[in-house]
Amino acid sequence: MKLKITPTQQEVLLDDDEIIISKTDLAGRITYVNRSFMRVANFAESEVLGVQHNIVRHPDMPRGAFKLLWDTLKQEREFFGYVKNITSQGHYYWVFANVTPDRDASGNHIGYFSVRSKPSKEAVATMQAIYQEMLGVESRTNTANAAAASIEYLQSKLKNLDTTYDRFILSLNERSGS
Numbered sequence: 001m002k003l004k005i006t007p008t009q010q011e012v013l014l015d016d017d018e019i020i021i022s023k024t025d026l027a028g029r030i031t032y033v034n035r036s037f038m039r040v041a042n043f044a045e046s047e048v049l050g051v052q053h054n055i056v057r058h059p060d061m062p063r064g065a066f067k068l069l070w071d072t073l074k075q076e077r078e079f080f081g082y083v084k085n086i087t088s089q090g091h092y093y094w095v096f097a098n099v100t101p102d103r104d105a106s107g108n109h110i111g112y113f114s115v116r117s118k119p120s121k122e123a124v125a126t127m128q129a130i131y132q133e134m135l136g137v138e139s140r141t142n143t144a145n146a147a148a149a150s151i152e153y154l155q156s157k158l159k160n161l162d163t164t165y166d167r168f169i170l171s172l173n174e175r176s177g178s
């Protein structure tokens with residue numbers, strides 16, 4: 001069962017060269033976390049193994065962001081995205097995430113692998129504004145259709161900018177690297 005954590009306004013920053021890694025099974029239950037995950041999210045390994053990855057889900061994240069993640073993974077494509085997560089104390093941390101399939105030695109698809117690094121302030125500011133707009137769309141839509149509605153909103157916004165989700169997200173990350 002998901003713990004009810006009350007969000008605070010305190011940010012936890014990743015170190016510049018810090019990489020947070022976790023692995024899940026096919027249903028999104030955590031099977032591995034590295035030390036950086038434990039440090040930043042402030043969970044002990046025993047508290048997260050076997051638990052759904054939504055244990056670090058922050059309420060400021062729109063449902064659409066995660067529907068996009070799972071839709072992309074189900075199409076056997078890798079996912080890139082900016083994510084605001086919650087720590088066990090309710091603090092928040094932003095990451096730039098890359099999620100890919102995890103395979104065993106025989107090549108069988110056994111789950112997913114997420115590698116996250118510190119995003120730039122500019123990229124976070126851009127994505128925070130977009131997620132707020134998506135949350136607004138979701139709050140005006142019935143729960144069953146909320147995620148699809150906010151994705152539609154995001155896609156039309158990106159179309160107006162003459163770009164696609166992957167191109168937009170990767171360009172935010174490239175700009176931050178310079």
Ligand SMILES: Cc1cc2nc3c(=O)[nH]c(=O)nc-3n(C[C@H](O)[C@H](O)[C@H](O)COP(=O)(O)O)c2cc1C
Pocket residue numbers: 022023024028052053054055056057058061066069083085099112113114
């Ligand atoms: C490998 C992997 C890593 C994930 N990492 C996160 C994460 O860091 N934060 C998060 O909120 N959800 C993450 N998710 C998505 C969660 O499984 C879940 O879809 C999301 O938290 C929304 O949960 P909810 O539908 O219960 O609100 C990840 C999923 C996978 C497969």
